[in-house]
Amino acid sequence: MKFTIQINTGPYTHQASDTAYQFTRAALKAGHSIHRIFFYHDGVNNSSMFSTPPRDDRNIQQLWSTLAEQHSLDMVVCAAAAQRRGILDQKEAVRHGKSAANIAPNFTISGLGQLIEAAVVSDRLLVFGD
Amino acid sequence: MKFTIQINTGPYTHQASDTAYQFTRAALKAGHSIHRIFFYHDGVNNSSMFSTPPRDDRNIQQLWSTLAEQHSLDMVVCAAAAQRRGILDQKEAVRHGKSAANIAPNFTISGLGQLIEAAVVSDRLLVFGD
Amino acid sequence: MPVSKSFVFINRKAPYGTIYALEALEVVLIAGAFELQVKLIFMDDGVYQLTRNQNPTGIGMKNFSKTFGALGDYDVEQIFVDHESLNLRGLDATDLQPLIHGTTDGVERPSIKIVPRSELGDIIEGADVLLNF
Amino acid sequence: MPVSKSFVFINRKAPYGTIYALEALEVVLIAGAFELQVKLIFMDDGVYQLTRNQNPTGIGMKNFSKTFGALGDYDVEQIFVDHESLNLRGLDATDLQPLIHGTTDGVERPSIKIVPRSELGDIIEGADVLLNF
């Protein structure tokens, strides 16, 4: 079965990103496929490469990047939401005259159409948020 | 009268930073002084220089930086909270091997002791959050 | 893309206190552009999104509620408001901005329908995709 | 710094679902190190912060509730729990982890006191500084 996951909150402050991660792992383990993971609202903050949690804590961005690497996941960060909250890829950094990009590997900035398309072609959409 | 303001949520998603900003402006206008503005939890995200909201929307980070400039406000971002959420000054960027700093002008990264000290020496502490 | 699916957006948050209402509306407009069958539900504090005479100038924000008026142009014509939610909040139909859409016979019709909660349960059960903000 | 002030921390959020409980505890420990007079209130969903046998391994987080056991060492000895909040949630004193502090006579005493809500109102009225998470 084909799942799409939407994440609405940033890392650490709310549990939603952790729950979505555990769900995604369990779904993959059960043999399901993940069509897309879409980060919206503060969810875009999960993609910040600048995050450095304490050593005895999980690194949520790295968990996602690693899972995406292992399973070729399509992780999309909403462009409009990312601009508001300061998540930049190289192209956006140049366009807005910022000093660097801060989006982590395996995350891609794209439009809201990617959420609608994913919902249309997937068997299930699950939303995790506040 | 001497106020300290604590802000617990990031920009745009919750109104708390906006309300704190309006309160701070009104307090300054009424002749009160602001001892410190302390950004905790997701509040640290208000200091991201990478944020680029739509042109017809307010730029919350710039509102704070400008107000601080005009009134010599002491705006402190909690160090531990900032590390978790990817807010870096030049020193932290170098220490953690990140490509750049993203903290905006007039924000300073410091410890939680700055919140306690501010609460002790101020007449009033107001907390804005979720 | 496969056969068209029915999308139901469930709006339960007040406007301005959080950004969810505004960013949800951005998704609705995109969905409208995809020519999907779209229904909107406003319940719980979501009913405040539709109040008349919103003016957020004083809180430094822009009035996004005007955008609801454009929904008819995107063929988003089915807007359901929970009667019980209005009632608990001291509101009724006259507090909501009128939203309309054109029809093939050239007449403009109201898009908002105030319904009992049980009917919202039916709409949710009948959806192919549920989006929550 | 001026004369010592009394600090009251009000904890109303459940642990793990949000980070507020954990990051509030970090502030309490700092305040303890300042040798201030510190009181903690746990009410509403904040009472879940003190339950025994927390084990967040399965959700990928660390068990920060053990840190409450260190509060006595920071001279944080006055912990008030709202009786009504426990009652509404099907909990009682036996569900909470025991927290103790030493006294000058060498005896260890319990730090947690379960109180009626009206007493919490008094504590809040009597505080110099109120911190909310």
Added chain:
Amino acid sequence: MPTLHTVNKSPFERNSLETCLSLCKPGASVLLIEDAVVGALQDTAISRQILESVASGVKVYALNEDLQARGLSCGRLIDQIGIVDYAGFVDLAAENTTVQSWL
């Protein structure tokens, strides 16, 4: 030592206003801000509890800018609720000795 209590969430979504009113003392002030201003309307599920608090000597206010944002400024508010702007919010914070934010 009167306290200013601020509440920023809708009383129909969260329990913070109810908790606040359950323990605030006569002479205390309660200010509704942000989404909490929806509690200022007449004839709602929370209006009776607000009127009981007022009767017991608690002063209740709502922030005008937040009322206007939500289109709620049109004579439909509980009569006993005072309306203040941000300057009035600052005055309330200064007049009371502490501020308790029910987040």
Added chain:
Amino acid sequence: MPTLHTVNKSPFERNSLETCLSLCKPGASVLLIEDAVVGALQDTAISRQILESVASGVKVYALNEDLQARGLSCGRLIDQIGIVDYAGFVDLAAENTTVQSWL
């Protein structure tokens, strides 16, 4: 077309579980996750409403990992609530035709 409803907030802080139970249909499933698992305990302010929903044909579940995190796994839960792990959550999402997240 049965629906899986997920609720992630404490029913003592927010109204999302109450709203969910007020409109979900016989045959639907409700899964309590994150802070909402506190609603699974016996003898609480919400337990009667949960039992009424169960009696009407709604299946109610709680996520075990979230119960354990909060120290709530010790035989004090409502008997009629099923306990599932993340794999069980995935199965519920697959078995029902849609998922409604009450955020």
